[in-house]
Amino acid sequence: MSLPASHKCPQEYFEECLNFLIEFEHLYNFPNTDILIENTLDKIDIRGLEPVDVLDESFTLANFLCNDYLNNLFFKLNRLEINNMEFVADTDSELLVEAPISQKKKHEIFYLAKEIGRICKDVNCNTVVDFGSGLGYLDQQIFMSNRLNVLxxxxxESHYAGAKKRQRKYHQDSRQNVKFIKHTVTEDSRTHIAEYLKDKFDARSFSICGLHACADLTIDAIHLFQKMEDARALVIMPCCYHKMKQTRAGGFENFPLSKRLKILYDTYEGFKYLKVPFLRLAAQPPNISQEKMENLVFSLLARATLQLYAHQRNLVLKRKKRKAVRFNTSQNDFSSYLKNAADHGFYLTHKDNSDSGTPVFNREELLLSWRRHSRDTFKRAAVFIALQNRLQSVFENFILYDRLLYLRENGIHNCVFKRIVNEKISPRSLALIARK
Incomplete structure (x- = not known):
């Protein structure tokens, strides 16, 4: 994103960030499911919570700034925060693609296609290469609203076939201008892309785009944009930082990227702090105000109680499905949550893979463990959630500024992150925009 106003150079900014991460690692440097195992809530040094209703919508941590712990944290955090970039809505245009997708997706497609059209006009380019095109909704909107060619x-395979089928059924007029190719984008795709462009459009110059370019796909796009002479612009929305490829040593192949941060990463032993939990928090939705704190606290502590139970018995807790427990099935009642979790959401295994039988949940012990949580535990959990919400934007800026610096180190100075969608509708609202 950008360098905070309180810092004069990248070196100073990165060093201050790393020192902050070391001091406050208890707020992020582990999976949130482990907060009871790590005794995290006891490390949040706040007194005077007894008369305060932290679950009330009007609650704010600002009321506790006389507290030494929070005063120190916010003083340092404020120096690392950047000015919030405002989203500018467009009420004069409309989404031209009819598709069975959510309002969130429609919002993202409309504004990203609009931004792509604007950038392509600036660089005098009429062809776009979409990385991770899915079912082709964005590609059809780009063509219909901007009359650009899209590769x-x-x-x-399923998404590729679905996009082709939708085009035949609903978008016959785009068949000469929107071409779908089954291809896995990697850093080495430049020869293939050049061949596809020549074959399909007899085109050379092009721009790269991507909606929710997950994990390393944004980095692949950056490398290809940098190396391909005919790539004129890049407009891509990154997400899922925590899914980036890891090295055998436990670091990441594509983080850090910039030379400046790589040096400091070694000096500050970044491998201890810049791990999956750090990246996961950076990718977390930034607005907790849209959800009730009471629900967030219950969800956090209920899941952590299961994790503690498994840990104390040297067992591994595994999910049966991605959404192990549907929130609306529990209604903030741990007994209902536990029944749903044990029957449908989770199962237990032995850490040593022994054949001593399949472990089962002792529901009475779990209910007793839940009842042991004091009122103070629930209040500290609310403070923990609020603090993580404040950390999110700082962590994300750290990651994204590293990518900007990498581009500038490699001679691409016309690059910025811009908020192109409403973050209250789409949490990943930032697009990396670069021009040559």
Whole structure:
């Protein structure tokens, strides 16, 4: 994103960030499911919570700034925060693609296509290469709203086939201008992309785009943009930082990227702090105000109670499905949550893979463990959630500024992060925009 106003150079900013991460690692440097195992809530040094209703919507941590712990944290955090970039709505245009997708997705497609059209006009380019094109909704909107050619690259066979089918059924007029190719984008895709462009459009110059370019796909796009002479612009929305490829040593292949941060990463032993939990928090939705704190606290502590139970018995807790417990099935009642979790959401295994039988949940012990949580535990959990919400934007800026610095180190100075969608509708609202 950008360098905070309180810092004069990247070196100073990165060093101050790293020192902050070391001091406050208890707020992020582990999975949130482990907060009871790590005794995290006891490390949040706040007194005077007894008369305060932290679950009330009007509660704010600002009321506790006389507290030494929070005063120190916020003083340092404020120096690392950047001015919030405002989203500018467009009420004069409309989404031209009819598709069975959520309002969130429609919002993202409309504004990203609009930004792509604007950038392509600036760099005098009429062809776009879409990385991770999915079912082709964005590609059809780009063509319909901007009359640009689109080369849509998608690695998933089902999505690729679905995009072709939708085009035949609903978008016959785009068949000469929107071309779908089944291809897995990597840093080494430049020869293939050049061949596809020449074959499909007889085009050379092009721009790269991507909606929710997950994990390393944004980095692949950056490398290809940097190395391909005919790539004129890049407009891509990154997400899922925590899914980036890891090295055998436990670091990440593509983080840090910039030379400046790589040096400091070694000096400050960044491998201890810049791990999956750090990246996961950076990718977390930034607005907790849209959800009730009471629900967030219950969800956090209920899941952590299961994790503690498994840990104390040297067991591993595993999910049966991605959404192990549907929140609306529990209604903040731990007994209902536990029944749903034990029957449908989770199962237990032995850490040593022994054949001593399949472990089962002792529901009476789990209910007793839940009842042991004091009122103070629930209040500290609310403070923990509020603090993580404040950390999120700082962590994300740290990651994204590293990418900007990498581009500038490699001679691409016309690059920024811009908020192109409403973050209250789409949490990942930032697009990396670069021009040559």
């Amino acid at each position: 849509a690259l998608e690695c998933n």
